[in-house]
Every structure is written in structure tokens, then in C-alpha cells.
Amino acid sequence: MAFVDEILADSPYRYYRLGDATTTAVDDGSDGTDGTHVGGVTLGQAGLVGDDNDSVRYDGSTGYTSIPKLGTTNFDMGSHDATFMVVFTAPALEGNGTLRALFGDYDSTGTPTGTRVFIEEFSNQLTLYVQTAFTFSDQANYRTAAGVITAGESYILHFVWDTSAKSWEAYLDGVALTWALATPGTFFPSVSLGDPLYLGAVYDPGDERYYKGIIDEFALWKSKLTTTRIAAHADAIVTGPDMGAASLQMALSGFISHDQASLPMQLSAQTAYPAASLPMLLESPAATHYQASVSTWAPLVVLDGTDITSNITGTIRIQQEETASALCNLQLIPASGSIDPEDYERKPLEVSFVGKSGGSTLYTRRRFTGITTNASYNPDTGVLSIKGTTDLQGRFENLSRDMIDAIVGGQWSTHIFEDSADGWQYAKDRLSTQAAEMHVDEYGHMRVIPWAAKTSPDVTLTDAGRFNNSLSLTRVNRRELITDFTVNLDFRFVRLRHREIGVYLPDAYGFCHYLNNGWALPPRSAVASAADSTAWTRIGDITFIPLPGPGTYCVPARGWNGEADDFCLGASWKAARRWAQTVTEEYSLTVTAPDLSETIGVQALSEDYGIEATYDATDYENDSSFADVPEGASLSVETNDYQLEATDVEEDGRAAMEAAQEVVLAKVKAEMLGRARRNRLNVSPVYDPTITLASTVRVNTPYLVAKGKVFGIVETWNTQTGALDMDLTLALSRHGGSGVAVDSPLDAADQPAQATEEATDRVYVMGYHIGGLTTVPDNDEWDGWVTNAAAAVHVPGGEIYRTRMVVNMPEIEEAARDATVLQQPASYTLAIPEDELTMSN
């Protein structure tokens, strides 16, 4: 049933639908007494109940609808039930205490008599407020809880008088409301007994409380409607505009058009290679042969795949040494025919020695695998001399750094070594961070061998004498030794800083000083302009201290009508400043070898390195568009600022610097260990084909016992005598001290602590120069809100300040801006190995 039909079904006494085209408010009720639209009313507004009947908008200041009085007995609340129904749109929030009347009659010749129904703003929310009165001293008040009504929403209100209970009941949208305040009176006046009833206001001359909003449908019954009927009224409203947002799914069938296509083909040719078999040569020298007092040997020389052993003459000399190419010199008599030495150059060369017994081969032992470099022919002797090398350097020259990393190992940093180094230098740089050497072994394999002598020697050489007087020991010159190696490493970088300050223009005087003295309030626009006119960047919005709403304030009481949103009593915001500071961390890393200094005293050496993390902070310092702390920055307890280290490239950053520290520390360690093993023991034992540069050899004689890694080997085969000789050089690491030193981890030093800066305020509170003084001259150094315009009006000729809002943000102190230097020493202990060495006579 349509709304109007539901209402008419209950036979209202009066029924004003308010869809009037003229100022006559037509009564569709049984009484048929029309009313009149008066003042600021706008007819023809869209209705609120879902039909085509219009409604009336009341302007809140002069508009109302006057309804003729209801009469003496019709609405006598002392003996009659009654129901009022009104459909309305709730007014907007305007300030606590605002009363907007839906309808009412409250005056009879100046005495409060009657009933008035309001929408009241209470606790910043809307509520229904009803007041009935018989006299000044007998007023009844009813109020629902705040928030029952929402500004701008439409409702249907039934207002029911139950005369037996002598109380008002209210139904909003058909649902009974509970009174939060209910103070019934003693007597119960009639509604609109002798006065008209105003709709959209109260008939109370001078205190009409005009409604501000739309009212549609106003009906009166001289009876109490049942809750069922009240609900039926509410249910009959069709709330078209408030149906809420809807999501309408769309089914769209798309057709995508594609052009004719060309499909490229990539045909990759493959080259097939069959499975391969790689022959192995496994050699095992027989100790019973090579340790015999007399051993028989024969050379086996293969040049470019051809066995040229029968052409060999003179000597074959193979010389090997740590971290160097092995060299092989040999002579041969070429086969008859033309001779071109170049035919013998850049050819693979393999030299083995064959253990013989009675003409039989016991085993072979490769001793050199390399390439010939130079051949020279002596036409006088008919001998061709050939030089071969394992070409250690050449093998690294063209290797990728990845391969070198895999072969050599060690550590590397662009801050310690030359980035543009070739493969050989790069390999040596990596090797220099290890206590190790590298060489090409007898089979042509590249080897990296630790310097440290093995606990159990690979070979022990014994002799009752002095190895035919071949024993000799050369001690390292003490001036070559290092006991204290200091690395001075400066790390320079840019520290981005971000300082935040709370800025306050406090409410220093309070609202009443302004109100009572007529002082000029700070305009919000002036505050905002001043806040944004400094070198600092405002972060977030300005929080203004607002002026109070309309009302009576201060002592003596003064009226205040509000409406001063452009001004404030104070304000606050957060401001930030960014700048860059150059920081240099000076690391002093000292590696000491106490066992060595115990013996030789302190012999110090130092090296200097510098790492600069470049960063152009211009954009950082000039940017004022930020709204937060820099990403990754953290608040420093030393400076109370947000900080962040900056670098253009990671290779220059802290992690790279710390890695460089560890690289240089490893390099220092290797340097110190390398110098400590420059003691050389030379011995010429009976030829032992198992000894290589990777071997640890112990020499045991009555006069000397020593153990060390092989540093160099010279092997000589004499064709004429058939003798195969060997000269060994062992490297012996020695310190001569008590040997109590223990290696400390060579980790990067801790980052030096940042100096605590002198504390400065992170709060800036502005002042006021405001009020009645006109005898104090204006001062350009004043900050905050400056005005004495109001006083100047009353003191002609006085000093009139230039009204202004001044924000003087503090400067960043020099200590925070200037380059700073932080020092960080660190010490490390190195244990020098003590290789076995005892001597006697």
C-alpha cells in the first residue's frame, strides 16, 4: 500500500502532505483545515516517502507552516490520547545546543504553555528533544540518547501521547525510542489550545527555533496509533535514494583481432662429438730403486708428441721454484737434414726420468710438462739447445677472473688491488692474501700449495754426513722481517641527516583575552604561509587550535557567534631539515707477531689505503618534497637525528670497505708469514723422483735436523755420466720466540662510535608580541604572531607593529654540518710457524 493510503487508512484528524504548489498547506485529514506556508520556505522539493508528492524546505531562519489551532478539547492531553506523525530530513550539525523545531506551540501570551518537538545537537550528535510546559515552573523534558538521529538522513517520527500513562512515546522509522532523559511535569496542557501550531518552527514569538531542512507529511490523530500501524507507516516509505551502492556485474565477451603473423624459425646447427676415452698414465716410483745407493736412470723426452730421447746430448736441467714457471733446458743433436730452430719452438715438451734395472724399465716419472720457448742451434757443435717453460704467467694471462678465482682462491678487493690488473697480476694479488704458493706441476697442472710444512713429512732425507757437504742454511736478514704491520685505512663517506622539530605557536593567552580585548587573532593562512616559507620542510598538516563554537564565554560574559574558521588560537606542525655531512673513519689495523718481536724487537711497517664512498648529495639537500624520513634511515642516539650512509655504488660502501679490511689483513698476514719463511736450507740428496714443490721434506743428519716445504728443485741429468742429481731448497719458517702467540681472527674492525653531539632542542616554541603596548618599538627579530593593531586604534600616535606571522626556524649547528673524523684502532695477533730446525757440531 502506498504511504499516503496507509496514513489515510488510519483517518488522521489533520494531514498536511506539504506537496503544495501555493502557500496554502492543504489538509487532507478529516478536519480539512488548511494551513499557510510563511517566510523562508521552498515548495516543490522532492518528497521523502517514495511517491510523487513534493515536500517543503525550511530555511532555518524565517520559514514555517502555520497550522490553525487544534481547539480546546481535541488535544487535551489531560484526557485524550494523541499521535503526531512527521517525515523529515535531519538538519546538519551546527554546534552543540542548536535546537531545530519540527513543530510546536509553546506560548500563550508570554507564558510557556504547550508542546514543542526539536532536533537538538547534543554532544556533537543529533537527538530528539521534547518539551512540554504548563507554566514556567512546570516543564517536562524528554530527550533520546545522542546519535539517535544522523544529520542529513530522512526519518518518519511518530510522537504518541498516552494519557493514561501521562507520558510521551516516540517511534523513529517504526521503532520505539527510549528516553535518555524523562522528567514528566505535573499538569498536562493541550496542544495548540488557543494558539496556532507551527510546523518547521515553534509558535513562541521571538524564540521560534526555525527548522533547517525538509519536512514532508505531517499528520495528527486524536488517538494513540498502535505500534502495528506505526510500523506500517514506516514500511510504506519507499527509500529510493538510499538503496546503497550496488555492484553490477558485466559480462563482456571480447574479440581480439590479430594480424597475420610471421613465425621466425631459429635453426641451430649442432655438431656432434662421439664419446671419448681419455687415457691415464699412473706412475709410482719404486723406493727400492731410487733409494738404492746406485740407481740407474734414463731420460724420456717427448717433443710435440715425438720421442726425441735418442737425440738428447749434454744435460737436461729442470728448475722449479715456488710461484714461478718451471724451466727446462736441454740439448739435442737434430736428425740429419735442414734445421730450423723455429720448428722446435712453441711445442709441447715432456721430460720424464725412467727408473731402470738391468736395462728394464721399472717405472717412469714425469718431471716436466711445458712448452718450448726458445731454440738455438750451434752449427759449430751441431747441438740444438732448447728452453722450455711451464709458462705459469701465460696460463693466467687470458683466464677469466672466475676461473682464476676457482684456481687460486684467496681474497680480492678493488680498494686494495688494481682493478685493471691483467690475469697474471690478478692471480698474484689473490695469492698474496694466502700463505701459499702456486706453480705448474710436473704434469702441467696448476697448483696452489700452502706454505705450511706438513706435520708428517712426505720424504725424510737421512745422511750420516752432510750430504757431501751440500748442506747450507741461509737465515733471513732480520731487516726483512716484520713484527708489527699497521694498515691505515681511511673510509670517507657521506652521512645523510634528517632532523625533525616540533613547531608550536601555543595558545598563550586563551580565547577570552582576544574576545575581551579585541586582539587580532592569528589567521590560519598567515600561519600556513609562514610555516612554508622557511628552509625547513613542513611534514604533514598544521594542527590549528580552533576557536570555540557560538555561545557565551568569559567574564564578564560575552556572546560569541563563532564563524571564525579562518583564524586560530594557536597551531603546531612538524618541520624537517636535510643535509649531508662528510665523515671520515680512520682505521688503524695493527697485526703483531709477538713471538717474532720477542726475538728481534719491533720491526714495523705500514701501508696506507683510502676508500671514498662518492655521493652527490645536492638533490638530497635541495629536495623539499619529502613527507617522511629517508628510506632506510634510523634515529641516532648520538645526534637525535635520522641518519643514513649514502654511496653511489655499493662497491664503495661500508660492506665493501669492511671486506677490503679483511682482504688487506689477509695480505698483511701472508706478507709477514712469507718473510718469516725466507730461511733457506739447501741440500743435495740422492735423487728422489717423488719430491715435488708440494712436498714437505725433513732433513736428518747428525749436524742438522730440519723440516720444511720444498721451495725449489733443480734436477740435472748428465748424458755422459748417466747421473741424475737433485738440489733442493727448503723454506723454513722461524720466529725464535716462546711460541705462545695465537692467531686472532682477521675480521674487520668495528665501526667507530659516533661522537655524541651537543644536544639541541627538537621543539621550537614561538612567542607573541600582541596586545596593547604601543610604546615598545617593533623588532624584526621577533617571532611568532606580532600585532598591536587593536591597541593602536585606541592610542593614536603609538607604535603600530607590522602585523605578521614570523617563523624563525633554528639553523643546523656547525658541529652537525662540518666534516667529522672518527678514529678506530684495532689489533690482531699473528702466530708465526716454527718449523723444525736444530743444529749441532
Add this chain to the structure above:
Amino acid sequence: MTEIAHVYKDAGLTEIFDDATDTLATAAINGGSGTGVFYVGTPTTGNKIEDATNPGIDQIVVSVTDATPGSDVETTHIKLALSEAGLSSATGGASLNLGTVINHGSPVSVWYQWDNSTGNGTYSDISLGLTSRVESAA
């Protein structure tokens, strides 16, 4: 001379292995061990090596072969690994997977170790096999 494609004596892939002149050699005293290394890769820029049977799927494999089982050196005396350090945990006689693809610039190191329990002498009954391969543009 028969050069074995993709097998090099040096990490720079400049000295190709020739089975007529080269051997994978090492020495070990009786009871000791000897090691060696060779490299598998392609020096041709932009190329890759794959197994010939199922390119990109099957592994390129190095295996140990004994020409005289039961005498001289046995396959179980030979260990293979992709690094020198890996030899210590390798199983004697086990094959070694080199990967399904070996790209130019990333040659694979093949380390071998002979654990000599055979005795003194010079032995050539052991060889290492390399599966058939195809080389194509990567």
C-alpha cells in the same frame, strides 16, 4: 693425433687434449695418492655443450674404465670430483656428472685421484670416458 673435443689440459681452454700424445697423468707412491685435473668446455663464444642423446636433459658424464679388470689398477682406485676438495668425499670408481649444459665461459674442472694400492710401476690400463656431446649455439 686425435684431439678430444671439449677436453683441455688448461683452464683457459687453449691446450686441447690429444689422445695420441697426452695422458691424464699423476704419480703416487705405493700407499699414497696422486691427483690431476683437466677441463671440459668450449672456447667458442656463444656456444654450449650438451649430451648428444638428450640434449639439455641428460648429464654429460665422465666415467672410469679399466682395460684389465682384476689386474693392475682397478676403477675403484680412481676418484672423480668437480673440485680438488671434492675428491676426499668422492667414491672410487663412481662416474661424475658435469651438468646438462656447459656454456662457453664456464668450463668444468674434472679432478681425478689415484689411490695407489697396486704398487710401484707405470700403469696405463685405466682411462676416463666422456659421453658423446653436441655443441650448438647457446
